[in-house]
Amino acid sequence: MNDTLREVFSDGFAAPLGEVIAAVGRGVADAQAALDRASLEATLEVYHDEGTAAATLLRDIGYRPTFYVLPETTCEVQVSMRVGGSNGVDGAANAAPGSPASMRSRPYVTPVDAGFANRFGYQASASAKLTFKIVPVPPPSALDDNRPVPDLIGRTGGDADAALASLGLFAAFRAAGDKPVAREEALKMNVRAQDSPPLALIAIGGTVTLTVA
Template sequence: MSEPTNPVQLFSEMLGSPLGELISSVGQGVGDAQAALDQGALEQTLEIYDLSKDDEKTDAELKLLKLIREIGYQPTFYTIPETEVEAQISLSLDLKSEQASPIGGTPLSKFKVNATPLNAGNMNRFGLQANAMAKLKFKIVPVPPPQNIVDIRYVPDLVGPISPTDPSPKTWNETTKELLDNLGFTVLFKTQEGDLITDETLVEGLAIFSQTPDAGTIANTANVPLELTFQDLHKVPDLSTLNWNSETEEIIEDLGFTYAFKTPEGDAIIDETLVEGLLIGSQSPLAGSIANASNTPIEIVFEDLHKVPTLIGTYWSSEEEEIIENLGFTYQLFDADSLETITFEEANGYLVQDQSLASGTFAYTGDTINVFVNTNDM
């Protein structure tokens, strides 16, 4: 076989890989070494804060782990601060592509630079006369690691039974709070509908219904809050502009609330037919607040419904008149014997013998109470 006479072909046969690949291979080696160091430190961090393995540890190990978690201990992260490379190499040119010149004449060629480390074997095999001698020197400097990398944690399981031997549901209490504080998580409380709960006292002792992120996943405590939802907590709906009907009732019951009816004076209304179609005047708890549907009924007040006062046995006067008018009722005075209407002056000071509407029943604003006065009683 004849020796090649083309200089480019000769250099290509004699020398090794492209210069860029040589540098990148060194960088890859440094990167692999750094990755191994990082992996070791990360595995140590996750091992310390992996609560799912606590059952496998002895009491002494758990005591030490609790102390380590409380002080916020973090394993040391080792880095390769800088790598400096200096090598003697031979350079060669390799024809990469060739195309015709737009102005004619000699074709235009593109070359790539190849590099071969100088060692005894290469020098004896190829000789130096066909190689371009060079000294290659470069540095590999690491960039800063991602922020808060030491804050990654396994997300603990906060939903479901406390343990295989204790089927009680996990609740929000001092133990749960201490656990998450030690792990470094911030916590957001929410209703199932996604409404934020800002009053922590509302969730005290309640079973945790769900959590985000899921248990067992890895999260960065510096920027990923742990969201906990509670099944019985809901935002109280606004009923103030609604009339009582089946649709209003459905709104309340869909959220799990019960309800109770009251007059503005606080008297309980038992007969629901009395409030059918009435405009709701006010409510408690207030609309938009968070309440526990399992133990907090919504008290609905109807401004136009009142308990009829007891007038029988009293002596008619301006005080009785004021009681009636303050409740929004009107009245009509009658002589108890003749059943004829009489004036205020004619009834004033006399015993009220009977009334209609009956005392203790409920009537609407504007209804009239018939008052029967015994004008013969002195």
């Protein structure tokens, strides 16, 4: 978030108050996105059929990664404020005659730190405080009764069948041109297509039809 604010104003330079507030909001949004990405990556690792032995064990015992949210963020920043316009002291140069005073001026803020205080003799404590909560929330309920389909193209029928079985899913086989094929033969052939794309959610006990050749 500090980098986001730094883009808005640098030491000793004022910035519109709205841009400062928006920069703080973008920082909070970036933090939430980072939490979401971490939870999603952990979830995919657990349900990846080629994951580590530890991930397989976690899946077998029913473990699911926790998701987190930022339900509340409080930010206190010490700033110096002035009201003015870009082309005039009161902003009149940018406003139409007779327009309200609120349209002729904008609030600007400058960060108060040690350099600003020494330069302008500003008497105020240079401080900033950011308070936030990170609260765990239940993972998406869709994972209760569904499993993500792995990418099975290029594998043998036997490997694909085992991968689906580890997720509680079943494999059905067919030859090219939708022709029937014996299961014993299909297990030795290579998967060329699957009717459910990778990462699609399928209900536990569901069937994925594989085309082998």
